Amino acid sequence: MRPFLSHPFDDDKLKEECGVFGVIGVSDAANFVALGMHALQHRGQEAGGIVSHDPEQGFNSARRFGYVRDNFTDPDTMATLPGALAIGHVRYSTAGSKGSTAIRDVQPFFGEFAMGGAAVAHNGNLTNAAALRRELIERGSIFQSSSDSECIIHLMARSIQKNIPERMKDALRRVEGAFSVVAMTRTKLIGVRDPLGVRPLVIGRIGEGWALSSETCGLDIIGAEFIREVEPGEMVVIDETRGIESFHPFERRAARFCIFEHVYFSRPDSILGGRSVYETRRQIGVELAKEAPVDADLVCPVPDSGTPAAIGFSQQSGIPYAMGIIRNQYMGRTFIEPTEQIRNMGVRLKLNVNRALIKGKRVILVDDSVVRGTTSRKIKDMILDAGAAEVHFRIASPPTAWPCFYGVDTPERGKLLAANMSEDEMRDWIGVDSLRFISLDGLYRAVGEAGGRDPNAPRYCDACFSGDYPVAPSDKIEQGFEMKAAE
Amino acid sequence: MRPFLSHPFDDDKLKEECGVFGVIGVSDAANFVALGMHALQHRGQEAGGIVSHDPEQGFNSARRFGYVRDNFTDPDTMATLPGALAIGHVRYSTAGSKGSTAIRDVQPFFGEFAMGGAAVAHNGNLTNAAALRRELIERGSIFQSSSDSECIIHLMARSIQKNIPERMKDALRRVEGAFSVVAMTRTKLIGVRDPLGVRPLVIGRIGEGWALSSETCGLDIIGAEFIREVEPGEMVVIDETRGIESFHPFERRAARFCIFEHVYFSRPDSILGGRSVYETRRQIGVELAKEAPVDADLVCPVPDSGTPAAIGFSQQSGIPYAMGIIRNQYMGRTFIEPTEQIRNMGVRLKLNVNRALIKGKRVILVDDSVVRGTTSRKIKDMILDAGAAEVHFRIASPPTAWPCFYGVDTPERGKLLAANMSEDEMRDWIGVDSLRFISLDGLYRAVGEAGGRDPNAPRYCDACFSGDYPVAPSDKIEQGFEMKAAE
């Protein structure tokens, strides 16, 4: 995830892996989908695809590497995607072999079935995809891609149900994991969230039509009215004439929405679970200032993702907020290092310290999270080089100690700093005067759980902090991943 | 100018037109120049060029349209630019016919003279370029470009002086206007500022070598130490062995540095005239809160350029600072408008209101300037659509009522809102509850002139606000421009 109040060192961040969007009942639906995908670009920058359907032209699709703004704005391309029904997908790289994603791995996936075609896109990760794929290949299915979401469409193709929504239900009952699916037939737009509701998915109304989007910011850009979230475990089937039909194909379970969407993944102008994401993040800063106060001259965000929490920290502490680090918005990673004379050139390409401001000051730096910790060290170096008197890190999330298997790209556990060190050890390794993370209870308070986290029935998926995985990652366990020992 | 705390509607902003950078005495100088240009990218995004010199390979150059990060990072390209001496230039479009800049208009310009070659790049605008060009053509000079800076190199070619620095002096004594020049011979790096010092130019030390840069942020990125500014009217000739020699070829005049560099053009992390640009902008917000207070719930910047002044306004007024408008960092201007259902789509592509935050609130919006005013209207619409109770605009510069002829791209006078309306008329036209600009005296106070502007000897060039042009724009007057009548 890169943009919205994003962090310049996203190499050293967890990465959301997908955004989905769909529209029915408006002419030139693909143009709306392109806009929605643009608004969701922070959820995946590697590639994007759109499938549309028109009664005369049938299904059409375009899949491209790169940004939506570069691929889906050309009238020639958009003219190949006619119709009043379309879905789209933006992706980071998911399960497929890293770094070598082929265009065939770009969603939505399309399949022709006996009773007509369907296209499917999803955000999340199927935790039993490897086992399913093995079974399907044995029966003669041929996979186009290395993406686990292709399993869904093969399961649908082999279902003996008479219509596609029923085939979808058949298919989804076989999969495990986290998934927000947007799909389409020739006449219907379909949205599904897994029983835990790990990833977001919302419904909007636009004119006489309807939209589905990973986040509300996708509705805003097309001028759609936010109606409600798709509920955890719900499948909505939307038809131009009959409107929304709601089904609950799964066994009902307590929801566990991803708490990291509040911390970092979602856009600050989106509304999650009825709360402004920006306001939640500012509140994290308030909680952090209460939990971990420190005497200092300035509160500076690590731009841009640390900004809302830094504002909250400043307001709670009374210490002035200031832009001590300036981000270069023309980023580039591939400059040739001229000589060893330039230390930390990678950092300098992206950030510069406001030297005249920082010199001689005691500075509190607010960042959203620490993953490997390498970036934190470089930022500390820059601040000290500029003459800061003291540097205090305050982190707007608890220590990230466990990988996510639900649609987020995380390093292996061994590479997570917090999996290997205590808070004090991390402070010393980074080399700052103090380092404090918000507590898990503090984070729950900031998202509105006044009593903090209920260890017996936590309201959120917080596995990356707690190691408490609400769905067993069965493929990973088969590959040797060790779950946290029961305490 | 687009980036650093830039404004998403730069169509409706004044635009800086160039940045210059040069390095001598470090191996692979072109790599350093590329980094410096990257740091100065906000001063010109259309194109860039580098000329380098190596005793064995002679002069080499590369000129490209587009960003530095896309053009000057490829090892194959950079290998064509060997040597320990190089200069570079980033440009927006200057005098040349708008929208049809040919690559031949991209600087630096190079000419071979009887005693060896020289390359020249400049930031600014020659106000007598048309007359000079006419004269040179009559004598048989053939121009390669439509850029006025090419005059300098032809004047040098025709000088009968025996060395290039002397020829440069000959040439510069013929030109009028605003210019910060970076030039090079086979062995020397040369920097010049016009007698008024309208555009910035600074000197840095890197290892055993030296650098020249439009702003200090260009020194920071290569790890160079900021030594001093080139003085108004000074020519520095830098040699690997002899260091800096200083000349003053022009008649000495009182300096008039561009005050808009403080307001908007320069990067907030640069130091101009000994002052942090960020701090000056924050101080403008403080002054503005004193001059034009208003009762409200939130102070929100128009991102990103209004941010420092909004912070200052909040700190002075005590009204909480908040991110009421979120900027989409994946901008794109060319999406196809799906239907008339989407009002203000152009705005939505770039900005989204934080609806949950704004609803029902009295909001102060702080922006850096108002040029045509069209953007201000659209932003007001978005804020009201999101349910704001009141909208108050506070502008961190005085009304922009006059075009700039010193290297900034300004609309014709007739298109400047402030040239045609009073502050109250502008408020009504934009449609907000209140609108206030900082006074010219307030702006001078923010840049450190405690007594405000001295009308008899103003310290800055503020022609865009005052109509007081320190150098008569002779080409423009010939074309019919009418100066402000003496009062």
Add this chain to the structure above:
Amino acid sequence: MRPFLSHPFDDDKLKEECGVFGVIGVSDAANFVALGMHALQHRGQEAGGIVSHDPEQGFNSARRFGYVRDNFTDPDTMATLPGALAIGHVRYSTAGSKGSTAIRDVQPFFGEFAMGGAAVAHNGNLTNAAALRRELIERGSIFQSSSDSECIIHLMARSIQKNIPERMKDALRRVEGAFSVVAMTRTKLIGVRDPLGVRPLVIGRIGEGWALSSETCGLDIIGAEFIREVEPGEMVVIDETRGIESFHPFERRAARFCIFEHVYFSRPDSILGGRSVYETRRQIGVELAKEAPVDADLVCPVPDSGTPAAIGFSQQSGIPYAMGIIRNQYMGRTFIEPTEQIRNMGVRLKLNVNRALIKGKRVILVDDSVVRGTTSRKIKDMILDAGAAEVHFRIASPPTAWPCFYGVDTPERGKLLAANMSEDEMRDWIGVDSLRFISLDGLYRAVGEAGGRDPNAPRYCDACFSGDYPVAPSDKIEQGFEMKAAE
């Protein structure tokens, strides 16, 4: 088909649709395959693909639009195709929707089966592909492409045989039509020709390895020795250690090789059925001069495909051979027509008449075939404009009156000139002094059948001339195509 002695108006020609090539037992097999594909480029210019296998790297593939020389010569691309076993394919557009071929339609196709992967490429056309596809979809297969050859790989995926060659046999027994298949498993190179042997396929020996190629010219370019043709109805399975194993999975039938390969499709330097293609074409000219003599001053080929027959015609008739029409080898189809002043500009871009030579002469023009006839008219106009006294057309094939359904792109029957007119009517419509086609018997004599065509057991597929289809085109009949009535 464009190159080798090709015709500049290939829009008005039948077009071969594919070439296949494979190599086993040589290191960097993909480089050899690229060369073979380059030699077969005349069989398909739209796109090409290579799949290779290496024990460590597994299967890899690259598929690209455009020429082999542009796509498969870059070391970076070729490095992604390691291994000693590879197959390749060049294609014109086959069954897929014309003009909108997606990259997913580009062969070879690859599928992962329970016992390992296989890749398949073919030259030809399955006449029951639509019916097979329908059946497979009903059973849950999901097609990636609109290419009929994908049926083969789905049939293989569903076979319950234990190894891939056996699965291939299962699959091929279900398909009808013309096909020369080149396929590969992890350890074997496989070649198959349909029972009639409509399309060519030859075996070569290169060092310790083996090659399969559509034509012998593909062996020449890699320095391989031509061993023999794959026989009609034969499947060869080639293994690095065991060499060639031969199978005959189909019921044996009398062979019917495509006679048009001799006339136009194959390269003149290839050897088909033991005969030099060039020599056969020259012999057609000899037969034509016997069948349809005419008094004239010059024999000129329509370049380049008419050249060998024109040489033969000249040699038999004693009328001097001359280059009366010169071909522009820098073709381009998209020049802007400057004004109506230029008649026949499309022709002029490709051909120019040797005016000084033609003026006042009686000219015999030898062309390879007449499809729509539009080109013949334009060439006649050019020759007359240049002052020829008489123009006589001699055509090196019989009238093309029926479409081909075996892997050749032919216009609908209604657009074939010979389907609608007698030879005399065609002469008048084209507007020449005389027009004669070689007889079908004459053509058989030229390919070595001294007694001409045996109507009871013709040795070749000549359906495009005779309407005698050796395999019923069942998909086409279902779509309404009417076969020739029995006589």
Add this chain to the structure above:
Amino acid sequence: MRPFLSHPFDDDKLKEECGVFGVIGVSDAANFVALGMHALQHRGQEAGGIVSHDPEQGFNSARRFGYVRDNFTDPDTMATLPGALAIGHVRYSTAGSKGSTAIRDVQPFFGEFAMGGAAVAHNGNLTNAAALRRELIERGSIFQSSSDSECIIHLMARSIQKNIPERMKDALRRVEGAFSVVAMTRTKLIGVRDPLGVRPLVIGRIGEGWALSSETCGLDIIGAEFIREVEPGEMVVIDETRGIESFHPFERRAARFCIFEHVYFSRPDSILGGRSVYETRRQIGVELAKEAPVDADLVCPVPDSGTPAAIGFSQQSGIPYAMGIIRNQYMGRTFIEPTEQIRNMGVRLKLNVNRALIKGKRVILVDDSVVRGTTSRKIKDMILDAGAAEVHFRIASPPTAWPCFYGVDTPERGKLLAANMSEDEMRDWIGVDSLRFISLDGLYRAVGEAGGRDPNAPRYCDACFSGDYPVAPSDKIEQGFEMKAAE
């Protein structure tokens, strides 16, 4: 030069370096110029440029690397070149540093003068360009390019004449060498040939307008009527209203047209000096068969440039003409050599022997010229590998023993095979049964001089064969070139 009956090993050929074209008096003149340049593409493939003039839009230009068909066919590009007057140029690389031609070296060159602009393009080479350039730089001219033709435009800029044709005369009186110039002012099209008329230039009539072209084939493609050649030493000034005015600004000398234009450079469908180029080449074959007969089975051209002479040789000798070598029209030079197993791969990419035809035969190969001789050896190897019994080379030009300094790219003298060996030594070095070149007298007979070459007053420039340079190459002599000693 590559195309028209060109030779596949143009690396081993002399290369024509430019073609020029101009049109006045037809709307959208640039479209005609693009067509003319396309017809002249064989004279230069590296780059091309067009300058047009329109009374409202002034001068416009576009200069591009690559083929005309790729650069000047796009409506957007062509729309930038309005007007009824335009000139164009195709170029190989001339004097500029080989292999690194910058776009600034691409003609036409344009200069703005006091009385209006002019554009100039030329075909040829100025033999005193280096001296002129030195002198002009000393006086303050700044060169844009490394092309010697830029001297002409600087000389014009410095002339004190009142109109451009007079300035052109002033300029041309200072230059030496071979040049066919096409130039334009705002209202006139100008054509000039040097006093010897070394390079061709012809005049055509198109509707109410006029055209200038290097060869008549450029007139044919736009449907223009061939009027006459520009005479050696003539300057024509063409005006829409006044038609052609003719001037003779130079001292009159006996003409010396380049004889190699007949042998190889010009297109076979062009008319030079009233003669069909094709017919001249065929006649060279006739003369060669008389001068150097040999008993054999087949006469085969080295395609394509040897074809007309091979036809003539066959007709004179009675030995059958055959296509023993087939050229691959999808050339590519950069395939990766798979292994050392492939001998002569470079040759195989371009040519293949018609093995079935050649085997056991005594073969006469007719080629147009021998430069370094390396290609001849490779071709001999291929023919022998294919089983030829004997190989006899017959060359349609005399031994090339001297470099050309008049606009043709020739290797240094030391690399010319014929500069170092006798005919017998060359035969042994190439390794063929016999090798014979046409005599210089025979060549003169073929171009119509029944008495052969008059050594006292040769009608053609034949310096590359004879070492008799009609204009002293003064720059080269200064650089050390040694002329042939007087005999």
